[in-house]
Amino acid sequence: MKKIIVAITGATGAPLALKLIEQLNFFDVEIHLVVSTWGETNLLQECGVNYQQLCDKVDAVYPIDDMGARISSGSFITDGMIIVPCSMKTLAAIRNGYTDNLISRTADVMLKENRPLVLVPRETPLSTIHLDNLLYLSTLGVVILPPMPAFYNNPLTIDDILSHLAARILDQIGLHHPSAKRWQGLNE
Numbered sequence: 001m002k003k004i005i006v007a008i009t010g011a012t013g014a015p016l017a018l019k020l021i022e023q024l025n026f027f028d029v030e031i032h033l034v035v036s037t038w039g040e041t042n043l044l045q046e047c048g049v050n051y052q053q054l055c056d057k058v059d060a061v062y063p064i065d066d067m068g069a070r071i072s073s074g075s076f077i078t079d080g081m082i083i084v085p086c087s088m089k090t091l092a093a094i095r096n097g098y099t100d101n102l103i104s105r106t107a108d109v110m111l112k113e114n115r116p117l118v119l120v121p122r123e124t125p126l127s128t129i130h131l132d133n134l135l136y137l138s139t140l141g142v143v144i145l146p147p148m149p150a151f152y153n154n155p156l157t158i159d160d161i162l163s164h165l166a167a168r169i170l171d172q173i174g175l176h177h178p179s180a181k182r183w184q185g186l187n188e
């Protein structure tokens, strides 16, 4: 069974992380979760969901400061990592190999082991430092997928927007969720 690591950091966008976990649960995959301290705060503030409630929706959880967790080693085989939302602080840490918590360490493991790493960076506007960090990681093969909504599928609700974004994130790791409204061409 595939093992997918999901990390949630303290950028705004916790509802998208929840939607992603909901969609991931549709597939036959193991979900391994790490949440930063500010990720936990924003989850409660933006979704009214506490950390324990989120833990119940996944297969394994790791404390942010547990540098001894199995996902911090390349010898523990996983199939990729998604950081959603990804703060500019965590982005900077990954770009510089500054692995001071379990999220940046695990992302560093993805890079050294050549495993899929998908970042959903959230900030606006983006400074030159942010853009430079994003560009650099892109040259290493990291998928940079900012949570920009699409309108060609005529979303009516926030949930429609979140569903589409979550499905597009999962497309990047080869999991194609059936709820995605996929473009079929203008005239087909």
Ligand SMILES: Cc1cc2nc3c(=O)[nH]c(=O)nc-3n(C[C@H](O)[C@H](O)[C@H](O)COP(=O)(O)O)c2cc1C
Residues within 6 Å of the ligand: 008, 009, 010, 011, 012, 036, 037, 038, 039, 042, 086, 087, 088, 089, 090, 122, 123, 124
């Ligand atoms: C309500 C709230 C919203 C925030 N939104 C963002 C954001 O969109 N992008 C960002 O880079 N940081 C944002 N921050 C700041 C981060 O939480 C902060 O930089 C934190 O140190 C990130 O640490 P982490 O990556 O370990 O979670 C926000 C903070 C709060 C309290």
